[in-house]
Amino acid sequence: KLPKSVTIKEVGPRDGLQNEKHLVATADKISWIDSLSRTGLSYIEASSFVHPKWIPQLADALEVLKGIKRNPSVTYASLVPNIKGLDRALESNVDEISVFMSASEGHNVRNINKSINETYPILGEVVKEAKMAGKTVRGYISTVIACPYDGPVAPAEVRKVADHLFNMGIDEISLGDTIGVAVPNQVECLLEELLPHFGPNRLAMHFHDTRGTALANIVKSLEMGITIFDSSLGGLGGCPYARGASGNVSTEDLLYMLHEMGINTGIDFNAIIKSAQYIERKLGKKLKSKQMEIKRAE
């Protein structure tokens, strides 16, 4: 019933860092991504071409993308909010563009300063230009379970946004539980709404672990046929424009679980731990994942 293998998309260098106050030096980000490129990961979200005033930590996106050593078996992606961001992304020659919006008005306007309806044409233009430049495009939908400003979000609202994004020609949608409130039966309701329309192959899950429910939600998603999961080294992460948001599910905790379940990821657990220890030193704070706690105790 469970899949034999899954794809893990490492979002640490983007989602992981964007909420960190301590600015990591550009050279250290480059070394970190280079170490991630040697772990067996097939996908790394390396940075974000948003407004540098909104996310100061990632103001050096172009330098980072230009500085890393590309491993040909890794897809390097970056967040892009609009055409201005796309211009810089194309200059960086990133492999994949990730556009993003929310299923709820409250978060959408606080995060990208536009209503949902104002956002569609902006993203539509980005998708069109990115495709013309030969890029694949991923779309994030945030607040798929609940919004910190508007409360619970109905699965039908998520489906509406997903319909718009797929109609633009987006290749894959990542469903974000931005504030980490989801529990497995809510994930089941959401996927029951989406799977009949979009199938499992173009949907990824993006769980934040604010309340410790991310791994349970991932097991539920696996049981329903999802095979793509976003995670972040050390459980770093969070959206600064979502009140109460904290870290993504940790890559190393997810790897431990999947490998013990006999599910293949192609990723070297020990190499991931070394890479997590590297960014832990650079951030000067203890990373909160269970696996990093175990390593520190050894």
Ligand code: HMG
């Ligand atoms: P805005 O102020 O409405 O933008 O911001 P604007 O189009 O009105 O332009 C205002 C000024 O910004 C102009 O400059 C533009 O040129 C400039 P001026 O003419 O005044 O000198 N500008 C830019 N500069 C650099 N790069 C750009 C850019 N765009 C405009 N790309 C905007 C709108 C979308 C830009 C802003 O709201 C923004 O950058 N928001 C980003 C917020 C963000 O990064 N949030 C975190 C990522 S989302 C997330 O974490 C959730 C996720 O992980 C999934 C989940 O967990 O749910 C993906």
Ligand code: MG
């Ligand atoms: Mg996120």
